[in-house]
Amino acid sequence: MQAVLCRSFGPFSQMRIENVPSPVPGAGELLLAVRAAGVNFMDALMAEGKYQTKPPFPFSPGTEVAGVVQALGPGAAGPAPGMRVLAFTAYGGYAEELVVPAEQAFPIPEAMSDVEAAAFVIVYGTSYHALVDRAMIRHNETLAVLGAAGGVGLTAVEIGKRLGARVIAAASTDDKLDLCRQYGADEVVNYAREDLRERIRTLTGGRGVDVVYDPVGGGYTEPMIRSLAVGGRYLVIGFAAGEIPRIPLNLLLLKQSAVVGVFWGAWAKANPAKNAANMATMLDWYGRRQLRPHVSASYPLAQFSEALRVVVDRKAMGKVVLTTG
Numbered sequence: 440m441q442a443v444l445c446r447s448f449g450p451f452s453q454m455r456i457e458n459v460p461s462p463v464p465g466a467g468e469l470l471l472a473v474r475a476a477g478v479n480f481m482d483a484l485m486a487e488g489k490y491q492t493k494p495p496f497p498f499s500p501g502t503e504v505a506g507v508v509q510a511l512g513p514g515a516a517g518p519a520p521g522m523r524v525l526a527f528t529a530y531g532g533y534a535e536e537l538v539v540p541a542e543q544a545f546p547i548p549e550a551m552s553d554v555e556a557a558a559f560v561i562v563y564g565t566s567y568h569a570l571v572d573r574a575m576i577r578h579n580e581t582l583a584v585l586g587a588a589g590g591v592g593l594t595a596v597e598i599g600k601r602l603g604a605r606v607i608a609a610a611s612t613d614d615k616l617d618l619c620r621q622y623g624a625d626e627v628v629n630y631a632r633e634d635l636r637e638r639i640r641t642l643t644g645g646r647g648v649d650v651v652y653d654p655v656g657g658g659y660t661e662p663m664i665r666s667l668a669v670g671g672r673y674l675v676i677g678f679a680a681g682e683i684p685r686i687p688l689n690l691l692l693l694k695q696s697a698v699v700g701v702f703w704g705a706w707a708k709a710n711p712a713k714n715a716a717n718m719a720t721m722l723d724w725y726g727r728r729q730l731r732p733h734v735s736a737s738y739p740l741a742q743f744s745e746a747l748r749v750v751v752d753r754k755a756m757g758k759v760v761l762t763t764g
Contacts, residue, residue: 441489442534442759443475443743444497448488451500452744462538464512465725468539473526475737476532477555478759479503479590480679480744485530492677494530501532501761502704502716504549505556509536517541519759525556533743535763542711543719555732558590558758563730564714565676565703569652570602571717572706573699574672578603580649583639583666585659586679587624590757592744593733595652597622601729604650607642609635609659611753618756620732636662643668647694652676660684664691664698671696679753732759 444457464470482500484490505525508518518524518541526544531540533538536590547556570576583601586592599606600623607627608619616627628638639648639662647668653660657680664673664686671694672744708713724730738746749755 440535441740443740444499444714445486448486451482451483453484454500454743455487456743459534461536463551464510464515464538466513467509467515467541467645468473468512468513468538469508469517469524469526469544470512471504471526471537471544472474472541473504473506473532473535473537475505475763476501476740476761477503477561478743478750479559479561479643479763480677480750482760483747483751492529498650499531499535500531501528502530503527503559503561504537505546505714506537508544511541513530515541518544518546521763523547523553523556523705523744525560527560527640529704533740533761543708544714545715545722551725554734554737554760554762556758558732558734559721559725560718561703562590562594562758563598563732564707564718565591565701566598566708566719567721568614568654568703568714569676570595570598571652572675572713573701575652576602576604576650579605580609581605581607581643581668582650582652583607583609583648584624584652585609585630585663586653586655586753587619588752589654589679589753590755590758591654591676592652593619593622593757595731599652599715600624601724603621606700607648615756617718622731622733623698628657634668635659639663639666647671650674652714655680657682661686661690664694667683667694667696669695673698691710734760736760737762739763
């Protein structure tokens with residue numbers, strides 16, 4: 440089979456497609472024929488050695504896939520051979536075949552395409568876990584989403600609206616904000632040309648927001664912590680801006696607020712039953728046409744570098760996906 444291989448940490452463009460032996464499923468694992476793989480910011484970080492997970496060389500990046508079950512390892516219970524599934528894994532998704540733990544694979548609804556399925560598990564899993572399990576967001580609370588047109592950001596807008604929140608979407612271009620409106624945003628902020636804090640103050644009548652969903656970090660963090668309402672929750676999702684910010688802790692004291700870390704992948708592996716219940720809820724919402732995965736571009740596996748560049752440069756709206764067929 441073919442796989443994108445990282446043989447040493449460095450620029451992701453140095454990775455190459457190589458022929459490698461097909462993997463063999465171990466105990467409790469499934470062998471998948473991969474049809475599509477989601478492209479995520481963490482994939483580039485992993486290839487560059489900047490992510491918390493550092494796999495042994497050589498490895499393929501890629502943490503979410505859609506594919507067809509080919510075989511079950513000893514003791515594996517779950518989808519049968521021939522079934523389409525979406526799955527998440529620590530790495531290895533940029534390949535034609537992949538083994539995953541059976542508990543991390545979920546049947547794909549008949550109406551969902553392989554490309555949609557590959558764009559589903561991480562971004563929706565992260566946003567649902569963040570808003571429901573970590574922030575415990577309530578109906579009619581105000582949610583502000585940074586990087587709101589990106590992969591996770593757009594799902595936070597969509598799920599937040601589905602949960603009854605008033606959603607303020609913040610992004611850097613009008614095109615991105617138009618997409619956010621299509622996915623339910625009540626208000627929008629272009630933080631490339633507006634003062635983010637002042638705009639939030641105006642939109643909330645000076646009260647502030649109850650929940651901030653932040654996959655960006657950098658210079659936007661402190662203004663948004665200052666924009667929290669009393670009792671607000673600040674969700675730390677990631678650092679797409681490249682800078683891990685430092686925050687004045689006195690702001691949390693004065694606001695009686697909380698900064699909440701969200702690491703969905705680790706949580707999902709430690710809590711497979713709860714994650715499966717979350718996924719079942721979201722797939723049911725998809726079946727009811729209450730969720731609409733947005734894939735802005737798909738590339739063949741051979742163009743993995745171009746696909747990663749779009750994501751790293753924050754030019755993607757929604758998700759970018761690689762296909763193997």
